[in-house]
Amino acid sequence: MKHIYGDNLISIRRMMDCSEDYNLLTKWLSDPSVCKYYEGKSKPYDLKKVIIKFGPYTRGEERVIPCIIEYEKKAIGYIQYYKAYSDEYDESKIVDMSKYDNPHGCDIIIGETQFWNKGIGTKVIQMTIKYLFQNENADIIFIDPQTWNKRAIRCYEKSGFKPIMIAKNRELHDDQPKDCLIMVITSNDKDLCTL
Numbered sequence: 001m002k003h004i005y006g007d008n009l010i011s012i013r014r015m016m017d018c019s020e021d022y023n024l025l026t027k028w029l030s031d032p033s034v035c036k037y038y039e040g041k042s043k044p045y046d047l048k049k050v051i052i053k054f055g056p057y058t059r060g061e062e063r064v065i066p067c068i069i070e071y072e073k074k075a076i077g078y079i080q081y082y083k084a085y086s087d088e089y090d091e092s093k094i095v096d097m098s099k100y101d102n103p104h105g106c107d108i109i110i111g112e113t114q115f116w117n118k119g120i121g122t123k124v125i126q127m128t129i130k131y132l133f134q135n136e137n138a139d140i141i142f143i144d145p146q147t148w149n150k151r152a153i154r155c156y157e158k159s160g161f162k163p164i165m166i167a168k169n170r171e172l173h174d175d176q177p178k179d180c181l182i183m184v185i186t187s188n189d190k191d192l193c194t195l
Contacts (some may be wrong), residue, residue: 028111
């Protein structure tokens with residue numbers, strides 16, 4: 001499988017439209033520890049739900065580019081990136097989107113919990129930022145953790161993202177509306193994440 005970016009330890013490859021990759025996501029998104037940070041413990045995924053949601057991404061039918069994170073050649077998580085719509089992050093009053101030609105967003109899940117709290121997520125985010133600026137010509141990147149997810153927010157801050165606003169009731173988590181912290185990094189800030 002072709003890796004699109006990474007180093008000798010961590011690499012990122014495109015997720016494939018195959019049972020092996022769907023099974024990885026099913027394993028991770030049915031783990032209660034992971035679900036707590038995804039859509040909630042009451043919303044585990046089974047294989048059918050994974051294929052319905054992620055299949056269009058893997059087949060190029062949607063703008064989302066799905067990727068598998070590997071650590072020492074072992075699949076440990078998922079990251080996706082996509083070209084963002086100008087109104088997608090409710091930032092119109094905070095960020096003048098007319099100044100940006102190529103806004104992107106990204107999301108990450110470390111599915112193998114034994115790899116949590118080791119700095120791997122931060123390294124993957126930094127690699128992704130660098131990749132999006134250098135290879136996809138992104139000029140601003142958004143990420144939107146839920147406000148209660150302090151660990152994710154710290155990871156993104158360490159990677160150079162800056163909080164710009166709280167989007168009220170942005171996502172459902174266990175069927176309850178939750179606020180998200182909209183965070184950005186621009187191409188002018190990219191020296192903050194130089195590897």
